[in-house]
Amino acid sequence: MDLQDQIHDMMSRRTFLGQTGAGIGTLALASLLNPGAALAASGPALGKPHFPPKVKRVIYLFQSGAPSQLELFDYKPRLETMWGQELPESVRKGQRLTGMTAGQSRFPLAASAFKFAQHGQSRAWVSELLPYTSRVVDDLCFIKTMHTEAINHDPAVTFIQTGSQQAGRPSFGSWVSYGLGSDNQNMPAFVVLLSKGRNGDQPLYAKLWSNGFLPSVHQGVVFRSGPDPVFYLNNPPGIDRTSRRRMLDYLAKLHQEQVKHVLDPEIDNRMQQYEMAYRMQASVPETLDLSKEPNYIFDLYGPDSRQPGTFAANCLLARKLIEKDVKFVQLYHQGWDQHGNLPNDIKVQTKSVDQASAALVMDLKQRGLLDDTLVIWGGEFGRTNYSQGKLKKDNYGRDHHPRCYTIWMAGAGIKKSFVYGETDEFGYNIARDPVHVHDFQATVMHLMGVDHEKLTFKHQGRRYRLTDVHGKVIKPLLA
Amino acid sequence: MILLQAPSDWALFFGHFHPLIVHLPIGFLFIAGLLEVGRRLGAVSLTDSVISLILFWSAVSATVACLFGYLLSLGGGYEAEILEEHQWQGIGVAVFAWVAWLVKSERFGDRIPFGSLLYVPALVVSIVLLMVAGHHGGALTHGSDYLTQYTPEPFRSLAGMPPRKESEVAIKPLADVNQALVYEQVVNPILQARCVQCHNAEKSKGDLRFDTAEMLRKGGEGGPVFVPGKGLDSELIKRCLLPLDDDEHMPPKGKTQLTDSQVAILSWWIDQGAPFDKKVADLTVTDAVKPALAQLGSGAPAGGSSAAPAAATGPAPEPEVLTMQVPAADAGALETVRKTGLLVMPLSKEQNQLEVSAVNARAFGDADAAALTALDEQLVWLKLSNTSVGDGALTQIAKLKNLHKLHLEQTKITDAGLKNLKGLPHLTYLNLYGTAISDAGLAELAGIKSLRTLYLWQTKVTPAGIAQLKKAAPQLEIIGGLNEQAIATFATSVTQPAIESPKATKQ
Numbered sequence: 013m014d015l016q017d018q019i020h021d022m023m024s025r026r027t028f029l030g031q032t033g034a035g036i037g038t039l040a041l042a043s044l045l046n047p048g049a050a051l052a053a054s055g056p057a058l059g060k061p062h063f064p065p066k067v068k069r070v071i072y073l074f075q076s077g078a079p080s081q082l083e084l085f086d087y088k089p090r091l092e093t094m095w096g097q098e099l100p101e102s103v104r105k106g107q108r109l110t111g112m113t114a115g116q117s118r119f120p121l122a123a124s125a126f127k128f129a130q131h132g133q134s135r136a137w138v139s140e141l142l143p144y145t146s147r148v149v150d151d152l153c154f155i156k157t158m159h160t161e162a163i164n165h166d167p168a169v170t171f172i173q174t175g176s177q178q179a180g181r182p183s184f185g186s187w188v189s190y191g192l193g194s195d196n197q198n199m200p201a202f203v204v205l206l207s208k209g210r211n212g213d214q215p216l217y218a219k220l221w222s223n224g225f226l227p228s229v230h231q232g233v234v235f236r237s238g239p240d241p242v243f244y245l246n247n248p249p250g251i252d253r254t255s256r257r258r259m260l261d262y263l264a265k266l267h268q269e270q271v272k273h274v275l276d277p278e279i280d281n282r283m284q285q286y287e288m289a290y291r292m293q294a295s296v297p298e299t300l301d302l303s304k305e306p307n308y309i310f311d312l313y314g315p316d317s318r319q320p321g322t323f324a325a326n327c328l329l330a331r332k333l334i335e336k337d338v339k340f341v342q343l344y345h346q347g348w349d350q351h352g353n354l355p356n357d358i359k360v361q362t363k364s365v366d367q368a369s370a371a372l373v374m375d376l377k378q379r380g381l382l383d384d385t386l387v388i389w390g391g392e393f394g395r396t397n398y399s400q401g402k403l404k405k406d407n408y409g410r411d412h413h414p415r416c417y418t419i420w421m422a423g424a425g426i427k428k429s430f431v432y433g434e435t436d437e438f439g440y441n442i443a444r445d446p447v448h449v450h451d452f453q454a455t456v457m458h459l460m461g462v463d464h465e466k467l468t469f470k471h472q473g474r475r476y477r478l479t480d481v482h483g484k485v486i487k488p489l490l491a
Numbered sequence: 492m493i494l495l496q497a498p499s500d501w502a503l504f505f506g507h508f509h510p511l512i513v514h515l516p517i518g519f520l521f522i523a524g525l526l527e528v529g530r531r532l533g534a535v536s537l538t539d540s541v542i543s544l545i546l547f548w549s550a551v552s553a554t555v556a557c558l559f560g561y562l563l564s565l566g567g568g569y570e571a572e573i574l575e576e577h578q579w580q581g582i583g584v585a586v587f588a589w590v591a592w593l594v595k596s597e598r599f600g601d602r603i604p605f606g607s608l609l610y611v612p613a614l615v616v617s618i619v620l621l622m623v624a625g626h627h628g629g630a631l632t633h634g635s636d637y638l639t640q641y642t643p644e645p646f647r648s649l650a651g652m653p654p655r656k657e658s659e660v661a662i663k664p665l666a667d668v669n670q671a672l673v674y675e676q677v678v679n680p681i682l683q684a685r686c687v688q689c690h691n692a693e694k695s696k697g698d699l700r701f702d703t704a705e706m707l708r709k710g711g712e713g714g715p716v717f718v719p720g721k722g723l724d725s726e727l728i729k730r731c732l733l734p735l736d737d738d739e740h741m742p743p744k745g746k747t748q749l750t751d752s753q754v755a756i757l758s759w760w761i762d763q764g765a766p767f768d769k770k771v772a773d774l775t776v777t778d779a780v781k782p783a784l785a786q787l788g789s790g791a792p793a794g795g796s797s798a799a800p801a802a803a804t805g806p807a808p809e810p811e812v813l814t815m816q817v818p819a820a821d822a823g824a825l826e827t828v829r830k831t832g833l834l835v836m837p838l839s840k841e842q843n844q845l846e847v848s849a850v851n852a853r854a855f856g857d858a859d860a861a862a863l864t865a866l867d868e869q870l871v872w873l874k875l876s877n878t879s880v881g882d883g884a885l886t887q888i889a890k891l892k893n894l895h896k897l898h899l900e901q902t903k904i905t906d907a908g909l910k911n912l913k914g915l916p917h918l919t920y921l922n923l924y925g926t927a928i929s930d931a932g933l934a935e936l937a938g939i940k941s942l943r944t945l946y947l948w949q950t951k952v953t954p955a956g957i958a959q960l961k962k963a964a965p966q967l968e969i970i971g972g973l974n975e976q977a978i979a980t981f982a983t984s985v986t987q988p989a990i991e992s993p994k995a996t997k998q
Contacts, residue, residue: 060840064813126988143985195836196850295851308975311982337850359990366987374981378972380900380922380946461839487751490806 061192061461066425066491068195068384070188070456071330071341073369076169077214077348078417080395080410081439083124083358085418086156087137088439091123091397099398103438110163112351112400113411119398121438122408125355134429141362144370150429151373151382152420153489157433157442160393160414160449165214165349168392168414172449173220175478182224182469184453185340187478188460189230190223191467195337198295200288202340203333204232205326209347209364210357216344225471228281229288232342237320237329241300245292253293260286299336300329312375314367324368331375334385348391351400352409373422382423386459390419397439416442419452425459427491447486454483459490498565506563513560513628515552517621519545520588524618539595546592549617553585569631570693577631580624587617635693665787669772674704677771677787678760681753682707685742704767719765722758731757752783752808759783782807812844812893812917817868819843824865831859838871844893846872857883864890874898876922882908889914896920900946906932913938924948924972930956937963948972 082088099119113119126139132149145152162168167177174181182190185202194201204221221232235241247256264283271279305328310317316324323345330341345365350357369389376382394417395410402408416435422428433445447455457464457478464483468475498506523545529535530542560581564574591613593599594606603609629637642652665671682701689696690711699711710716717725730741731754742748749757759780760766766774776784786808820843825835832852838844847863847870849855856879863870870891875884876898885908888897894915900922909932912918918941923932929951936942937960945967947957957969973981 060837062840064809064838064842064844140988143987144981147981147985195834195848197834198851308978312973312978314982337848356990359988363987363990367982367985374973378946378948378970379924380898380920380944380970383896383920383944487806 062463062466063461065459065461066384067386067423067456067459067461069334069337069339069341069381069386070185070460071334071372071385071387072184072343073327073365073372073387073389074169074173074342074344075348075365075389075391076216076344076346077165077350078168078391078393078395078412079348079361080350080354080358081156081416081418082122082395082397082410083126083354084139084142084362085137085154085420086394086416086435086439087128087139088123088397088435088437090437091121091439094121095123096120096403099438099440103436103440105441107415108163110412113396113398116400119396120403121397122399122403122410125406125408132429134431136429136431141358142366144367148370148373148422151377152422153426153428153430153432154418154420155390155432155447155452155489156416156418156435157444157446158390158394158417158419158449158452159442159446160417162393163412163414165392165412166217168412169216169220172392172452174224175450175453175480179217179219180224181476182226182230182478183221183232183342184456184478185221185232185342186223186226186230187457187467188340188462190226190469191462192339192460195339196295198291199299199333199336199338200233200292201338202230202232202342203338204234205329205341205343206234206236207321207323207326207343207345207364209323209345209361211347213347214349216346220344221342225476226469228278229284232340235296235300235329235333237300237322237325241296241329242292245289245296247293256290256293260290295336299332302328302332309375313371316364317368323365324371327368327372331372331379331381334376334381335379350395350409351411353407354409355407376423384424386421386423386425386456388419388421388456391417393417413440415440421489425491426489430489432486432489445488448482450479450483451486454479455486455489458485498562498567502562503566505559506561506566509556509559509563510632512552513556513625516549516556516584516588517625519549519552520584520614520618520621523549523591524614527614540597543592543595543597546588546595546614550585550588550592553581553588557581557585567698568689568694568696570695573627573631573635573693577624577627580620580627583620584617584624587613587620591617631694634688634691668784668787669770671771671787673760673763673769673771673774674767677756677784679704681749681757685747685749685753688746689742708767717761717765720762722761725758725761728754728758728761750808751806752786755780755783786811810895810917810919812895813838813871814842817843817893820845820866820869824862827862828866831855831862835866843869844871845869846874848874849876849878850874853878855879857881857887860884860887863887867891868893871895871917875902876900878902880904882911885909885911888912892916894918898922899926901925904928906935909935912936915939915941917941919943922946923950926950928952930959933957933960934963936960940964940966942967944968944970946970946972 082091097120099121104119124139126141128137128139129146130136131138131146134149134154136149136152136154138146138149160168160171162171162177170179171177173183175184183202185204189201192201202221206216218234221234223229223231233242236243240246247253251259263286267279267283270276309328313324313328316322317328319325323343326343326345330343333341347361347364348358350361373382373387376385376387394413394415396413397410399408400411416439433447434443435441436443454464457467464477464479464485468477470476523542526535526537526542526545530537557578560578564578591610594603594610594613600606626638639650639652642650665676668677671677686701688694690699690701692700692702695711697711697713699716700706700709707716713726716727722728730739731749733740735744735748759777762777763774771784820835828835828847832849832855834848834850836846836848838846845866847866855875860880860883863873864887867890871893873888873891873894873896877900879902880899881903882905885904888894889911892915895917897912897915897918897920901924903926904923905927906929909928912921913935918939921936921939921942921944924946925948927950928947930953933947933952933956936945942964943966945960947969948971952971954971957971960967961969
């Protein structure tokens with residue numbers, strides 16, 4: 013409908029201008045119909061941040077499946093003393109459960125099977141599962157009181173990525189691309205990298221990095237490690253760069269003809285995407301070239317980093333992309349959904365992320381990039397303090413828990429060596445300083461120089477924004 | 492008249508419509524006057540009934556405006572003398588409008604002796620009173636000098652007015668913050684800029700006045716506005732910190748708000764006992780307020796630092812060089828810079844400051860650097876990493892006086908070039924990683940007092956050189972990065988919990 017309206021609108025304006033034939037009208041018409049000019053003019057929505065940004069680029073290390081905060085960051089000695097006892101109703105307060113544990117007759121409290129220690133100046137608790145991360149806590153800002161509205165993976169991931177539990181809204185990175193544009197015309201502003209720790213976990217969908225109703229140039233571009241990082245980017249055999257250029261030029265002429273008749277703004281987008289792809293044919297191989305990386309850098313990120321497609325290799329790629337001023341690098345790492353067999357499975361998972369996550373922070377720091385890059389590490393919700401299935405000393409599981417979980421951030425504009433918020437002694441509810449998903453989104457937007465209430469897009473008759481009608485910037489997090 | 496004795500919500504509700512209604516009689520009476528003049532000059536022809544209708548509605552709307560105006564005045568906070576004059580002038584407008592209508596109307600006009608003689612004087616008096624009342628109404632709302640405060644020269648001198656005060660919004664930078672009188676030069680300018688518009692001798696909302704120290708001490712109808720020693724418990728601070736949507740929030744929604752650093756300063760001043768005669772240097776300057784004070788002028792605030800926990804503080808204010816007003820960059824200069832392959836990006840919507848990046852301009856070299864100097868006022872962030880620039884470019888960069896961040900990593904610059912950076916007063920970030928810089932170059936950097944972070948990974952700098960610089964510039968964070976040895980230690984010294992033999996894990 014919206015598109016129809018838009019076309020109708022443009023048509024009538026064209027008719028009007030055609031009839032008057034006034035000089036200025038013809039000029040406007042010319043710029044309207046000359047896609048070359050339109051191409052040059054179609055910048056980002058804001059073009060400029062609302063205020064000077066602290067963060068120029070984001071690397072979001074999304075831990076898909078929901079890492080257990082109780083095994084990693086949120087140390088609760090009370091769970092040790094009350095091990096195996098029933099979760100008191102005074103704590104649960106009728107909280108809804110997933111279908112996976114709703115049928116359980118008991119909710120036995122489960123303590124972490126892993127030891128905790130305090131690290132760094134902030135004396136932040138980190139478990140023995142993350143020995144590398146615990147080395148860099150002085151560069152980290154922990155938020156222990158993240159909470160969300162969804163209790164299942166798909167709506168929860170969709171919520172933190174797009175601000176809505178229902179699919180169809182633009183992803184975080186798409187909003188950033190739309191609002192701020194690219195700092196490097198030869199690279200997309202929003203790049204997606206995928207990896208997994210454990211097989212057979214929750215799936216990911218392309219809708220998570222979709223542009224939603226925003227122009228399609230803002231959708232996330234998936235990069236893979238290895239010789240062919242972007243699907244279908246390279247010229248097929250027998251086509252060289254010159255003939256590709258000629259082909260694109262003729263195609264652009266055809267598109268321009270088409271625009272005159274249809275006036276579909278997506279044609280402009282399509283032309284921009286072809287041009288971007290053409291530029292990326294040159295820029296991507298150069299950007300992602302790992303051959304000049306010294307061995308000790310691979311050592312820093314860990315042995316996995318030599319193996320394309322791993323989280324560690326993607327962290328290294330993320331750094332390479334950031335060095336080329338890509339605005340928003342969204343990693344997804346699957347495998348955190350430990351409903352059962354948690355103590356062993358989480359070890360596989362932490363081993364796949366720990367060293368590379370810490371290495372990324374250290375590497376960005378020594379290159380001077382952490383000064384205007386923000387690294388975010390966290391999942392879509394937390395895990396329950398009671399065991400799903402049978403509780404044994406060495407084996408248990410945890411169900412989904414939206415009421416509290418921990419994430420960390422590092423880098424520009426936020427406090428270093430800082431722990432924000434506190435959960436209750438059961439690790440079930442928030443005791444103070446809650447941070448809602450929309451608050452988190454608003455805060456990251458704020459760091460990027462964007463007022464989250466002012467970055468909107470009108471679609472189907474209403475203005476949408478990432479934070480819907482919610483979200484407050486959490487000022488105590490800001491440096 | 493119970494309604495009028497205590498201002499109920501109803502009274503104030505209608506009262507707030509006064510400024511709206513009041514424009515009706517203004518329009519009606521003026522058009523009546525114009526038509527009357529036009530008719531007498533023969534320019535328009537119309538009947539008495541038209542004029543009569545307009546006059547009737549003039550009188551009705553003027554009466555309603557009087558009534559609403561009275562209701563509005565019950566809310567209080569207006570300068571009594573002007574208010575009284577305005578009130579009687581308004582009533583006069585209504586009365587004379589009624590008289591003018593009466594003598595003109597078909598029904599009553601004939602019954603009034605000498606009615607036709609009264610008409611013109613009544614209309615004229617009504618219009619003149621209208622203008623006077625309108626002027627006083629404006630003075631009540633906006634302050635008595637609102638109309639003429641921007642009178643330009645030479646009319647200003649001709650009218651015998653005093654020279655114009657600096658616009659109250661602009662707070663003048665202080666020569667030396669430490670020697671500034673804390674009330675007179677730090678606190679009062681904030682109050683003058685943000686509060687006095689509604690809390691002054693003429694318009695004292697909430698019976699509260701901030702225009703003199705005495706009145707500030709006295710407080711308003713809710714009692715004192717500050718409790719010496721307890722900033723956060725003071726009404727003055729509380730009101731500023733309430734959510735903008737809260738009815739109690741000050742300044743009211745829609746007015747210019749205090750910045751975070753201004754609130755920090757007020758809060759700190761009250762914490763310090765709210766002294767009216769001391770200097771900044773006499774008080775304890777906490778870490779929380781240091782950046783806010785530093786913003787007020789040159790000369791970093793001294794004074795004992797207290798251990799304010801970092802957690803309690805809000806974000807540090809933006810450095811001035813990023814927020815100050817600079818003229819927009821010249822379009823030709825921008826074009827020249829872009830031609831060298833650089834990307835030019837505005838820092839934000841509000842300001843003209845620019846960021847320039849050479850992310851796709853590897854060939855950018857010393858010869859191109861001269862183009863940057865045309866942007867010397869706007870250019871604050873410059874990224875020339877991975878380009879062909881060397882020491883030659885640094886002589887040009889030295890002219891970029893507002894430079895705040897400078898990326899020179901992976902370039903051919905040497906120790907000799909670094910002395911050019913000494914004259915950059917706002918430089919806080921300098922990235923030299925991957926260059927041939929050695930200890931000799933570091934010595935040049937000690938002189939840049941504004942510098943806060945320095946990146947020296949993969950340079951020829953030695954630990955001894957870093958230690959020496961650290962001594963000379965203790966404010967500086969030096970990031971040396973990890974050498975191969977450190978990485979090897981990092982990568983191997985850690986044990987992760989062993990994973991059991993990979994058995995098929997279900998679910």
